[in-house]
Amino acid sequence: MIPSPRRFLFLQGPICPFFPGLALGLKARGHVVHRINVCFGDWLLWKGWFWPQKEWRAYSTKSIPAVDFDRPFSEWSDFIEDYLDRHAITDVVLLGEQRPYHRVAIAAARQRGIAVTATDFGYLRPDWIILERNGHNALSGFPRDPKAIFDLARDAPRLDESRGYIDSFRNQARWDVFFHVANASVWPFPHFQTFQLHPVVPAYLGTLWRLIRRGATKRRAEKLMASLPEDAPFYLFAMQMETDYSIRAYSPYPDMDTPLREAVRSFARHAPPDAHLAVKVHPLDPGLKAWNRRLARMARSAGVADRVHFVDALPLDALIRRAAGVVTVNSTAGIRALELATPIIALGEALYRVEGLTHEDGLDSFWKEPRQPDRVLTDAFLRAIARHLHVRGVFYGPEGLSAAVVAAVERLEAGLPDIASVMAPSPPLETRTPRQMWTIFRQDGIGRRTARTASSPADATPRADG
Incomplete structure (x- = not known):
């Protein structure tokens, strides 16, 4: 018909x-x-x-x-x-x-x-x-x-x-x-209300500078990861773009600083003393905030400067596979963590925030007993979203x-x-x-x-x- x-x-x-x-x-x-x-x-x-x-x-x-x-x-x-x-x-x-x-x-x-x-x-x-x-x-x-x-x-x-x-x-x-x-340009739409947060020139220049330095940044991150004890618990925080409505509309946070600070403080109080936390910046973050310095200040303030690390330019899958758990607001990195059978906690609204998929007992307990995603439910979830969405x-x-x-x-x-x-x-x-x-x-x-x-x-x- x-x-x-x-x-x-x-x-x-x-x-x-x-x-x-x-x-x-x-x-x-x-x-x-x-x-x-x-x-x-x-x-x-x-x-x-x-x-x-x-x-x-x-x-x-x-x-x-x-x-x-x-x-x-x-x-x-x-x-x-x-x-x-x-x-x-x-x-x-x-x-x-x-x-x-x-x-x-x-x-x-x-x-x-x-x-x-x-x-x-x-x-x-x-x-x-x-x-x-x-x-x-x-x-x-x-x-x-x-x-x-x-x-x-x-x-x-x-x-x-x-x-x-x-x-x-x-x-x-x-x-x-x-x-x-x-x-x-103000012509020919002089009244256009942009949905973005940052001016175009600084954003593009910041992105370009990050791309130029990508090789050196990646080598530093690889050296850092190689220096971490292989038998120590390792956790990953997957950052997102502050301009993304996933943060602006679907999370309780006004920016990325707030969930980062929350995670670092919780990690300092409740993670095992030999555990390490790596924070991965979003690949296309414009660099208008110096996240490495901001994270270093948060870590020093919480007393874990030697156990909280900034990483950039490394493949996401390798980090997830090594991690005992992944923390994010609502990034699609969470779905990738499910695919790789890695525990995940979502701090904001997320499609995959489902009992049995994500850790729902709070961030403080995540560092010691992260809940493993149910494999049968994960398979059903992935098949369902692939077919229907x-x-x-x-x-x-x-x-x-x-x-x-x-x-x-x-x-x-x-x-x-x-x-x-x-x-x-x-x-x-x-x-x-x-x-x-x-x-x-x-x-x-x-x-x-x-x-x-x-x-x-x-x-x-x-x-x-x-």
């Missing part, structure tokens, strides 16, 4: 041809496609100016015109409500459900019964992409109840751990720079992007599975009106903060919602 034609609205997405490809694929299948640009980077992306090369010409969206929203953010609520009604939109597709424009759009869509699909880099790595209803982490409809997870995994195939597609960091970096530098592919490599577009078009046309009914009620965000979301946006300080700053390269992170 041929699906009834639907009306898709594309808002901000990954900085690559993924959304243009989805739009073209859905249009070719008889659906109506709309696009709204809210910044200059959006405008250039939709016109294909970031990828003029021949291999990307199939993603030209000349047949799908876009509407530009270049008015003050205070008018966005009325604009998006009118647009959804006037065009009888049935589906909204976006990346970054916590971005200011998207929060308001989601609230308006939910009021009207419009399906919202959020995408991002996969919870699984390295060649998976999320397609999920409403949002990720705390907004995910995926259940946290083990029985419901087993039900979802009942007919799911075993997880394919082979690597099918290679992504392109070169494309990712180049397109990210184009997008955010374009948004530094992901498609296979990548954002930046041509072959993997093509595969992702084909799979995502089929998934969107068929409709994403409704699994929200098997978990707790949705957070209050989804029931608030667009005007309430605008009030919250102004009150929480994000508007004031972002009005002063330009964009930073957080969309090149493992979570692209920055």
Whole structure:
């Protein structure tokens, strides 16, 4: 049976041809496609100016015109409500459900019964992409109840751990720079409210400096790891980007300093006296904070300067395999720890924060008796999220992007599975009106903060919602 034609609205997405490809694929299948640009980077992306090369010409969206929203953010609520009604939109597709424009759009869509699909880099790595209803982490409809997870995994195939597609960091970096530098201009979107925290130039210069020093940094980290006693308990703290909404929206912490300080103090009081803690900085952290010095001060203050170490540029898997346990706020490194059967504690909201998967007895007890993840539940969890929340592919490599577009078009046309009914009620965000979301946006300080700053390269992170 041929699906009834639907009306898709594309808002901000990954900085690559993924959304243009989805739009073209859905249009070719008889659906109506709309696009709204809210910044200059959006405008250039939709016109294909970031990828003029021949291999990307199939993603030209000349047949799908876009509407530009270049008015003050205070008018966005009325604009998006009118647009959804006037065009009888049935589906909204976006990346970054916590971005200011998207929060308001989601609230308006939910009021009207419009399906919202959020995408991002996969919870699984390295060649998976999320397609999920409403949002990720705390907004995910995926259940946290083990029985419901087993039900979802009942007919799911075993997880394919082979690597099918290679992504392109070169494309990712180049397109990210184009997008955010374009948004530094006040023309032709003078009222754009960025979702980022840091100015673009310092962020890129900091990232570049880290990449230049990567070789020397890696050698120091290797020397440090080799010096640690092999029989001593070893724990890993996997840092995240402060600009990532996984920290800003789905954790109790205002920054990364706070959970780091909490972990170091707990480690000092409760870890075995011969234990060591390594803190791994995120690979794409812009270096605007000197984390090595900050961590050293925390460790000295807690009296464990000789047992808390800063590491950078080392492969994550090797560190996880050596660790007796992994601490993180809600990084996807936690899912990798589950795959490698390493105990994990999540300090914030996380998809994998499930009794039987993560240590739930508190951080203080984790250092001495970390709970091993249940292997049967882990297998069911991985199979369930692979089947219900992901498609296979990548954002930046041509072959993997093509595969992702084909799979995502089929998934969107068929409709994403409704699994929200098997978990707790949705957070209050989804029931608030667009005007309430605008009030919250102004009150929480994000508007004031972002009005002063330009964009930073957080969309090149493992979570692209920055």
